Amino acid sequence: MEQYDVFVAGGGMSGSAVARFAAEGGLKTLFIEKYKTPRTKPCSGIQFPYFEKILGVEIPPDRLCNKQITRTKMYYHDGTSFSAPFKVFNYMRKTFDDWLNILAQESGAEFRDECEFVDFEEVPDGVVVTIQSKGKAPEKIKTRYAVDATGLSALPLRRKLRPQDFGEKASGGGMNYYVDGEADIDPETLYQFWDLAFSDAMFAWIYTKTLDDGKDYWCIGTGCVAGDIRERQDLFYDFVKKKFNVQGKIVETEEFLTAIDIKSSERVWLGEGRILMVGDAAGLLDGVRGVGQDAAALSGRFAAKAILESDRKGTTALEEYAKLAKTITTQTKKNQEREIDQFRTNEELKKYLKSSLFSTGIKMMYQSFLNKFRPIEKLRLLPP
Numbered sequence: 001m002e003q004y005d006v007f008v009a010g011g012g013m014s015g016s017a018v019a020r021f022a023a024e025g026g027l028k029t030l031f032i033e034k035y036k037t038p039r040t041k042p043c044s045g046i047q048f049p050y051f052e053k054i055l056g057v058e059i060p061p062d063r064l065c066n067k068q069i070t071r072t073k074m075y076y077h078d079g080t081s082f083s084a085p086f087k088v089f090n091y092m093r094k095t096f097d098d099w100l101n102i103l104a105q106e107s108g109a110e111f112r113d114e115c116e117f118v119d120f121e122e123v124p125d126g127v128v129v130t131i132q133s134k135g136k137a138p139e140k141i142k143t144r145y146a147v148d149a150t151g152l153s154a155l156p157l158r159r160k161l162r163p164q165d166f167g168e169k170a171s172g173g174g175m176n177y178y179v180d181g182e183a184d185i186d187p188e189t190l191y192q193f194w195d196l197a198f199s200d201a202m203f204a205w206i207y208t209k210t211l212d213d214g215k216d217y218w219c220i221g222t223g224c225v226a227g228d229i230r231e232r233q234d235l236f237y238d239f240v241k242k243k244f245n246v247q248g249k250i251v252e253t254e255e256f257l258t259a260i261d262i263k264s265s266e267r268v269w270l271g272e273g274r275i276l277m278v279g280d281a282a283g284l285l286d287g288v289r290g291v292g293q294d295a296a297a298l299s300g301r302f303a304a305k306a307i308l309e310s311d312r313k314g315t316t317a318l319e320e321y322a323k324l325a326k327t328i329t330t331q332t333k334k335n336q337e338r339e340i341d342q343f344r345t346n347e348e349l350k351k352y353l354k355s356s357l358f359s360t361g362i363k364m365m366y367q368s369f370l371n372k373f374r375p376i377e378k379l380r381l382l383p384p
C-alpha cells in the first residue's frame with residue numbers, strides 16, 4: 001500500500017492550498033480531483049486584493065478575466081441604488097483552479113484527476129483511504145492525515161464522521177447563467193441586488209466573465225439558503241432582462257446544490273483526530289461576506305502548517321489548526337448569526353443595509369490597510 005503524510009480529497013481552492021503548502025514543507029502529499037481538469041466550478045470568481053497575500057503568490061494576468069471589477073452598485077428592492085469604487089479580482093474558477101493545481105504539483109504534490117474519494121478507515125497511526133480513478137479498480141492508500149476539501153456539495157469524510165450535519169435533501173445552492181448579447185450593463189461593475197425574493201442568502205449578482213473562447217459574457221446569478229434555486233434564478237433573470245434591456249441568449253448554465261445544513265449552529269467544524277476539514281467542507285463559506293474562497297485558501301494553508309507544526313512540537317495537528325484558524329472561524333461563526341434570512345421583509349433588509357453602509361465602508365478601508373501588515377493568521381476577512 002502506497003504511504004503518504006497527507007491525503008487531500010478535492011482539487012479546488014482549499015485542496016490545492018493544502019497540497020501546495022504541505023508539499024513545500026516536505027510532506028509526501030497526494031491530492032485528488034473527482035473531475036477531469038481543468039474542471040468548471042459554479043462560482044462568481046471574485047476576490048479582494050488581499051487574496052494574493054493569502055495565496056502567497058501573484059496572480060498571473062492570463063489567469064484573470066479580460067475585464068476586472070472597479071465599481072460596485074448595490075440595488076435595493078425598490079429600485080434605489082448606491083454605487084462606490086470597488087477593486088476586486090475577477091476570474092473563472094476553471095482557469096484559476098487549474099493554475100493552483102499546477103502550483104501544487106510544482107511544489108512536489110502528487111495529483112490525480114478523474115479520481116474519486118470513496119471511503120476511509122481510521123487506523124492507530126493514520127488513515128487508510130480508498131480512492132478510485134476513472135475506469136480502474138478501487139485502490140487503498142495509507143496516510144498520516146486525510147483532509148476533506150470537497151466543497152459544500154460533497155463532504156464525504158465529514159458525512160461519515162458527522163451524519164447529523166446533513167439533511168434529507170439539499171437545503172440551498174447557487175446558479176449562474178452566462179449570457180451572450182447586448183445589454184445596458186457596465187462590464188467593470190459588480191451589480192448587487194438585495195431582494196429577498198431573488199436571494200435569502202446574500203445578494204443576486206451580475207458581472208462580466210470570460211469563457212473558454214476568450215469572449216466576454218454577462219454572468220447573471222443568485223444563491224439561496226431555502227427554497228428552489230431555479231425558481232429564484234429565473235425570477236431574477238426575467239427582472240434583469242427587462243431592467244438592463246438584455247438582448248441575448250444563455251450559452252452556459254452552472255448549478256450548485258448544498259449537501260450540508262448551512263444553517264446548523266455547528267456548521268463551522270475543523271475535523272476530528274487525523275481528519276481535517278478545510279474550506280466549504282469546514283463550513284467556512286460566509287453568506288454575510290458573500291464569499292468563501294479567501295477562507296478556503298487560508299484554511300488550506302493553515303491545515304498544512306498545522307500538520308508541520310504538530311510534527312515539530314509533538315502536539316496534535318487539530319489543536320494547531322484550531323489555533324491558526326481562530327480568527328477566521330470566530331468571524332465566520334459570528335457572521336452566521338446575522339445572515340439576511342433573519343429579515344422578514346425587504347424594507348427591514350434595506351433599513352439594515354443602509355444603516356450599516358457607512359460603517360462597513362470605513363471598516364473595509366481600515367481593515368484592508370491593517371491586513372497589509374498582519375501575518376496571515378491574523379488577517380481579518382473582508383468585508384469585516
Ligand SMILES: Cc1cc2nc3c(=O)[nH]c(=O)nc-3n(C[C@H](O)[C@H](O)[C@H](O)COP(=O)(O)OP(=O)(O)OC[C@H]3O[C@@H](n4cnc5c(N)ncnc54)[C@H](O)[C@@H]3O)c2cc1C
Nearest residue numbers: 010012013014034044046117151154174279280291292293
Ligand atoms: C454560485 C456561487 C458563487 C460564488 N461566488 C463566490 C465569489 O465570487 N467569491 C468567493 O470568494 N466565493 C464565492 N463562492 C464560494 C466559493 O465558490 C467557495 O467558498 C470555494 O470554492 C470553496 O472552495 P473549496 O476548495 O472548499 O471547495 P470547491 O472549490 O468546491 O472544491 C471542491 C473540489 O472537490 C471536488 N470533489 C468533490 N467530491 C469529490 C470526491 N469524492 N473526490 C475527489 N474530489 C471531489 C470537486 O469536484 C471540487 O473540485 C461562490 C459559490 C457559489 C456556489
